Amino acid sequence: MTQTTENLIEVKHLKKYFDVKKGLFSRSDRQLKAVDDISFSIKKGETLGLVGESGCGKTTAGRTLLRLYEPTSGQILFHGKPLEKLTHKELLPYRKKMQMIFQDPYASLDPRMTVGEIIGDPLDVHRICKGKDRSDRIRELVELVGLKRDHINRYPHEFSGGQRQRIGIARALAVEPEFIVCDEPISALDVSIQAQVVNMLEDLQERFGLTYLFISHDLSMVRHISHKVGVMYLGSLVEIADAHELYTNMQHPYTKALLSAVPIPDPDLAEKSERIHLQGDVPSPLDPPPGCAFQTRCAYAVAACREVKPELKDMGNGHQVACHIVS
């Protein structure tokens, strides 16, 4: 995988602030800075893993990228074409190229629609095919994700969690996308089923040259599936590097703490491993600390960390770290 391919997705200084309404008599509304100035790019056919604790903004980042949320500021480039200013009508052809797989396979499928209707819906919306072509395509998609033809007329409640996630994947694939945001696609599944779904995602990537943004809090699965991994903390990207590099040569104190907390499924190694204890909780994104977002819990924090927000700096080989201490 040494050949240089073009960037399919490029994100520059993306911000997403949510307004939090206060009382009628207050002077101004507060802002929740869910995603606060992140930049990254994903090469065609590769997977970027996005990890972090709940509330760090990884899901918001994924959704803003697809313009399911309107970005507050920043640029989203798809094949070099900026998406953030397009009207809904102009955006429609791009919607076809960018799809999403959701976390909860129970909530993301309409219980009143059959599998065939669920998978056929995007075909109708984008007027891709109808009649016999449409039913052929649905049959093809169902088989592509490892379900059977006679599943087409069944309803979601008749399926297990893993099978439902397959239906969600078939729906995303229906419009032949180039880019898929996978938002915690395996978190709700059993261990033995997780591997089935991850393998399928890898096979599909190889077959159709798909590009993924893989959002998850399962750090070992992210390492397995991703080419590059980004670590988020309180709306900021603190470190991003090639998967192997990040897991073996992590630089940011938060990345170190996060990775040391992953339980190791091997009794001997677990005994030897040392854990970095983090003090306190993640600060509220409504009231983030000044300077570096992590300074309140960082054992190495110095004066500069409390004043200036560190920028991502390249350490060589595309390994970027946002930390004043690391240089």
Add this chain to the structure above:
Amino acid sequence: MKLLQVNNLRTTFHIEAGQVQAVRGISFHVEKGESVGIVGESGSGKSVSMLSIMRLLPDNAKIEADRLLFDGIEIMDMDHKQMRRLHGNDIGMIFQDPMTSLNPLFTIGDQLMEPIRIHLKLSKAEAKKKAIEVLKMVEIPSPETRLNQYPHEFSGGMRQRVMIAIAISCNPKLLIADEPTTALDVTIQAQILDLMRDLKKKSNTSIVLITHDLGVVASMCSRIIVMYGGQIVEEGTTREVFYNPQHPYTWGLIRSMPKVSEGEKKKLIPIPGSPPDLLAPPQGCAFAARCEHAMKVCTKYSPAAISLSESHRAACWLMHPKAAKAEREVIGS
């Protein structure tokens, strides 16, 4: 010394569609001061077996057992009053979801002091003192003010700490933790696991940890019980199960996890298919339909548990002397 002894526990749910045989004849024990991990996927009967022992199941559940001894006393013969004693004083339980297992209408203090006052028969003032003490034990900062707050004012990890505080407030001999960290982030999970490890060391409490995460049991438990389809398929010390697993289901669990020391990319090897329907459990071995080593005998007769050592046993026909040898997957290979 055995704290909990379970012989041939069977739990059946009567529903409209028929009888769901959730637990199908399991036997195990828990020693004093020991931590045992029960692993298996959803529907394998791990939670139901623990709830059966606590007799906390709804009326449509039928629980049968040859023996269900807690500290030498038969649980099946206990009356209502003895059961209440067992629930609060002797066995504490932590559930998976800290969001739904606390009552949103009462303060943390109310919910924490209720069992203390009932079971330890303390006055209100003494109960408050004890409540502050246990909140300190689970490392909740400024416990005095926290007592007057409601569950919504706590984060997920903090709520799980409160649940642990309630469970240990009456100094139980056995702590049953049902997926205590599944809903939490890894950093919080590590804190909660540290806390449980400390408790075990300090008060010699026995712990039964139900989980589907092999990583969690590897660092927490000295013994592992692997359940599949309502039965125990393998049981042994943590090292025996990780380094010398005997049952193909255990192999499958180990293989389907990404390797820790992964240099280059290797394909995960999933377990094909899905778990059996316990409304009509299959004849023979429950895992046979998903097992790549299945022989004719597996679909006809249930394998009996065979002991490999004093602590290690597994139920698989592959261990029969006439069976063909199978490649097994071991951690670190």
